[in-house]
Amino acid sequence: MDNGFSVEFLGNPDDQTKRIPSLGEIGLNNFAPYIMNRIMARWNSNLAEDMKARDVTTVKMRALAVLNVSSSLTINELSVFAVTEQSTMSRTLDSLEEQGLVRRVPRADDMRVRDVTITDEGRAVFEDVWPIMYNDMCRMFKDIDDEEYRTFVTTLHKILRNIRRHDI
Template sequence: MNGADEQLLTDLFRVITLIRRSFDRAMTEQGASLAQTKILMCIKAQLGTARAADIAEIMNLAPRTVTEALDGLEREGLIQRVPDRDDRRVKRLAITPAGEAAVAVTEPLRLQLGGKLLKALNPSERRHFHAALQKLLQGLDDA
């Protein structure tokens, strides 16, 4: 890898880090962090059938990481664990009204922040950037 490639990767990782920090800070101020919002949306998409193991698989996270995140969401009153009707050993995840309210505020904010971010690129630059990202993703899928 040459110096220009190394700088490109450094800049890419810096952009990713700054985007996450910026989004997370703004979203946390409104009720749920970026990570919490992602988990809440994942639970919501499962329509009350999700288990911690399902969330870990969908989000490609370690089960312990998901358990700790769910513990925090439960402490904050954003989710609740509900015993499965057919197997009392299994806990299903449900979003509380407070969790629904957090998603209702933070998800539109995430989209708004993304729109502001992309305004730095003109439509042609966005198309080229998207195409380059697709190639990177394909390369990762192939690896």
């Protein structure tokens, strides 16, 4: 079965007849998860540095970003979209709510479920940090044209579908 890889060291994980290459044979610079981790660690570090002066942590920024484009989400949904543990998101929302940046409202049909929405104040904070996020992204994709970017995002979506545990 063809797995779609053109690189010879990537094989079909279901084929038990082939030898699995060592990480040394693949090399860290060809091991995509390693490269993705390096990129995201640098991205998060840069953003954390930029957000510090605004008293916005990376998790707060992610929550505000997601809520800025979503009308309302549960804590579990927000945790998935903001890529953080539910317990961390819960503590983050406590802080954001104390700052007046989000609102948690019990659902009328199920009081156990709370919908989280961004307030006008939260939207203003996000609008303040958005140019920083956008400029950091543009710097990250410097010298990458529109077609390369679209292809890259398409590939990332395929990878996400392959490893996804949530429907969202």
